[in-house]
Amino acid sequence: MITYREANAFDLPVFVSLDKQLFPYSPWSASQYKEEFSSPTRHFVVALDEHQNILGYAGVFAPGAAEADILTVGVVPEHQGKGVAKALMALITDWAKAQGTTSMMLEVKTDNLEAIGLYESLGYLKLNTRKDYFGAGLDAQVMRLELL
Numbered sequence: 001m002i003t004y005r006e007a008n009a010f011d012l013p014v015f016v017s018l019d020k021q022l023f024p025y026s027p028w029s030a031s032q033y034k035e036e037f038s039s040p041t042r043h044f045v046v047a048l049d050e051h052q053n054i055l056g057y058a059g060v061f062a063p064g065a066a067e068a069d070i071l072t073v074g075v076v077p078e079h080q081g082k083g084v085a086k087a088l089m090a091l092i093t094d095w096a097k098a099q100g101t102t103s104m105m106l107e108v109k110t111d112n113l114e115a116i117g118l119y120e121s122l123g124y125l126k127l128n129t130r131k132d133y134f135g136a137g138l139d140a141q142v143m144r145l146e147l148l
């Protein structure tokens with residue numbers, strides 16, 4: 001059975017290690033995650049298998065009554081396609097709503113069709129693109145969801 005909870009500092013090494021696997025083009029360092037975890041405007045959640053191993057995670061930046069930014073969402077390949085990302089996105093979106101967020105924004109690599117499919121399935125619309133956002137030749141699709 002897959003369960004979900006808020007992330008904590010003990011999860012940090014797993015985030016760093018999974019980032020290298022899931023986001024080889026832009027992994028976050030331990031110090032970046034440490035800073036993010038300590039901010040009250042950020043919220044991270046994890047999905048766990050029955051042995052309490054992390055199989056997915058997501059994070060959001062919600063500064064209050066404004067736009068929130070999806071910081072990350074990832075699921076290990078063996079557990080993809082089971083609705084885990086959708087559940088993680090629902091948790092961070094609910095948290096952002098509770099902070100007064102009225103819309104959600106994100107940037108996704110233009111060739112990341114799985115992620116774009118996920119966001120479209122949640123109602124996100126494509127806005128503009130940002131050239132070289134993830135590095136040279138790695139453009140981003142900006143997407144947005146109105147919550148009101």
Ligand SMILES: CC(C)(COP(=O)(O)OP(=O)(O)OC[C@H]1O[C@@H](n2cnc3c(N)ncnc32)[C@H](O)[C@@H]1OP(=O)(O)O)[C@@H](O)C(=O)NCCC(=O)NCCS
Pocket residue numbers: 022023072073074075076079080081082083084085086087107108109112113114115116117118119121
């Ligand atoms: C993108 C990612 C998070 C999706 O995780 P997941 O747990 O497999 O997604 P879910 O099972 O919750 O699927 C939710 C929806 O996403 C879409 N989706 C998932 N996989 C897809 C695929 N291969 N192609 C197109 N759409 C897909 C579908 O609409 C799906 O809804 P449905 O099953 O009702 O049709 C996962 O592929 C991943 O971790 N990729 C690597 C990291 C990454 O790129 N993260 C996004 C960064 S912006």
